Amino acid sequence: MKSLLLYLGLFWIVPISVQGQVQMNKDSLLRLMPTAKEDTNKVLLYINIGQQYEGTDPETAKAYYRQARDLSRKMNYTLGEIRFITNYTYLLNMQGRYDSSIQLNLQSVALARQINHTEYLAKCLFNSGTSYQYAGMYDSAIIQYEEGKKVFALLKNEMLEARSKDILQLLYAELHRYDKAIELGESAIAYFRKTGDKYPLALSLSNTGLSYVSTGKLDMAVSYFKESLALGKEIGDLQIETTNMLNLGDCLIQTNQYSELLPYFKRALELSQIMGAKESEAIANRGLAIYYLWKNELPLAKKHMDQALEITANSDQRVQHRRNLETFSSVLFAMHRVQDAEEALRTSTILGDSLNGELIQQTTLQLEKKYESERKDNQIRLQQASLKQKTTLNYMLIGGALALLLISFLLYLNYRHKQRLQVQRIQELETEKQLMATEAVLKGEEQERSRLAKDLHDGLGGMLSGIKYSLNTMKGNQIMTPENQQAFERSMDMLDSSIKEMRRVAHNMMPEALLKFGLDTALRDFCNDINQSGALKITYQSFGMEGVQWEQSTAITIYRIVQELLNNTMKHAAARTAIVQVGHTPEGTSITVEDDGKGFDPLILKGARGIGWTNIQSRISYLRGRWDVQSEPGKGTSIHIEINS
Structure with missing residues (x-):
């Protein structure tokens, strides 16, 4: 008489809490219906409303589910x-319509x-396994569950894993692996x-209690059933309450406590009739028949057995029908209707033999299918082995040819x-040769500049200074007319101007500041000299130049x-x-020179033959740098140079 609790929670794609608030939630959902648009949200609304009716009015719940189906098909909404x-198959399972559910x-x-x-996919596989299990098709159930377990493992979801364990425990219980x-x-x-989570907890308690009964x-088992019953009442789920009432009644029968049966089976019968759960209704009637048989109120016992038999005779619940016939025969024997009792018992035996025969036949067919499948697999393996040899x-010949081609x-x-x-090495040597030649030219040029600067400073500069000294001496010893004095x-x-110009030229040829104080100071002095001359207003900016030790050739270049x-x-x-900007980092040196002049078209540089641009390009190449010229007529010029360390 044990009743397995149908498993619903796993199927709730969009969970709704019905714990003590079913009516309030249902009313609020129903108020949304008149204004709901024909979209996916309305599909979910139909589903949610149906879930509120599952435990109290299954047929109404099914009606809402069918509306969700129709709207989904209309919108091609597969989910x-x-x-x-x-959701719909949960109710079919509850009503014993396993074939439709499968x-x-x-x-x-x-x-x-x-x-x-x-x-x-994982949820649907487990749902299919559950329907197969209720139908007694355990091999098919195992196939669905095993595939579902593999898919669930990919999700790494503790809640789903726990619910799948609750489903699997029912299968192991059916296989007597308690x-x-x-x-x-x-x-x-x-x-x-x-x-x-009270709802799945109530399910797990009830299902685990059945395994404790079997051991x-x-x-x-009773403590688990009672806790599950209390949770079912708390959340208002009639199916949970019904199942636990039946299970507790079964425990009372097994312990011969017949006097306490009435409230359990009576309440289970009332709830089953409300929900339209025919299998539960048949079991509850059979429980009441046993109670009245114990009380020797035989007409009432027969009445309930008639009701139970009427339900199972017109359904595919043949296991329950056989049990009803056995109990019915006991009632008839007690009523001294021996011939009718023996007929009921004989019918029960025939039905039991039929069920056993079907089970044996099903097992035999499964074994035959398994043998035939293995035989075909062996033939396929032999054919594959022969084909593999050929x-x-x-493959070896093709592989050899491919290997030869590859080599x-x-x-x-x-x-x-x-x-x-x-070719690359030759180009590198040529480039290196060109750089060496450029370096030699630049060094020769700098040496010549240095020599000329010294000659100008020491030779011509000394002569001019001597002339100035002599003239100053002569001025003190001569009496000159005002006109001569002015000419003098x-x-x-x-x-004086000639001496200054000579010194400027010598300084430009080989600035002393570059040799004594470094590149940054030399560039700053050079820009200041131009500023003082009034030829151009220059802003000089340097970054990271402090304390940098330059090679003399690099600094000069x-x-x-x-x-x-x-x-x-x-x-x-x-x-x-x-603007002149010079910056130094560990990665290299950058130079930027910008002006607000008349600008030019940078394309003319490709054909330029001037000494100035040629010298600039040669020096940049010598430093292995690169440069970029940005200019437009009337918009000034910006030249940026990058030199790697």
Whole structure:
């Protein structure tokens, strides 16, 4: 008489809390219906409302689910149709319509595969397994469950894992592996106690209690059934309440406590009739018949057995029908209707033999299918082995040919690579040769500049200074007319200007500040000299130049680059202002020279033959740098140079 609690929670794609607030939630959902648009949200609304009716009015719940299905199909909303099936088949299972439930659940599996949704696929596989299990088709149930377990493992979801354990414990219980069933059930119970989720906790308690009944631990089973019953009443779920009433009544029968049966089976009968749960109604009637048989109120006992037989005779609940016939025969024997009792018992025996025969036939067919499948697999393996032998040689020949081609190709690539390396090396040598030549020219140029600067400073500069000294001495010893005095003063001024110009030229040829104080100071002095001359207003900025130890050749080259760029600006750009920025980092040195002059088209540089641009390019190449010229007519010029360390 044990009644397995149908498992619903796993199927709730969109969970709704019905814990003590079913009516309030239902009313609020119903108020949304008149204004709901025909979209996916309305599908979910139909599903949610149906879930509120499941425990109290299954037919109304089914009506809402069908509306969700129709709207989903109209919109081609596959997820909505899957949600319809997962909720609708729960009610079919509860009503004992397992064939219809199996068909729909398999359809949901196909839909989940179609949309390639892992979570829905796992749930639909478990739903199919549950329907197969209720129908007694355990091998098919195992196939669905095992595939579902593999998919669930990919999700890494503790809640779904706990609910799948609760489902699997029922299967292990059907296979009489009660220790494994209890292990799974206790694991699920522990998780739901931790989360405080009352609905799945009630399910797990009831299902685990059945395994304790099967192992003879009735005290443990009763405590679990009572806790589950209390939770079912708290959340207002009639199905949970009905199932636990039946299970507690069964425990009372097993312990011969017949006097306490009435309230349990009477309440279970009332709830079953409200929900339209025919199998539960038949079991409750049979329980009441046993109670009245014990009280020797035989007419009432027969009345309830007639009602139970009427239900099972017109359904596919043949196992329950056989049990009803056995109990009915006991009632008839008590009424001294021996012939009728023996007929009922004989019918029960025939039905039992038929069920056993079908089970044996089903097992035999499964074994035959398994044998035939293995025989075909062996034939396929032999054919594959023969084919493999034939193709192996072909593969070896093809592989050898491909290997030969590959080796030839690699040798060719190696040859081409060596050629490219040789060409690259030649180019590098030519570049290095050019750089060495450039370096020699630049060094020679700087040496000549240095020599000329010294000659000017020491030779011509000394001579001019001597002349100035002599003239000053002569001035003190001669009496000159005012006109001669004025001419003499002009000559002295011109001599001073010549000395200054000579010193400026010598300084530009080899600035002393560059050799004594470094590049940054030399560039700053050079810009200040131009500012003082009034030829151009220059803003000089430097970054990271403090304390940098430059090679003399590098410092001189950078100085000459900036010098040449500013000379070009003063000669050709007609600029009023210019900016010089020099920055140094561990990665290299950057130089930027900008002016507000008349600008030019940078394309003319490609054909330029001027000494200035040629010198700049040669010096940049010598430093292995790169430069970028940005200019437009009337918009000034910006030249940026990057020199790697």
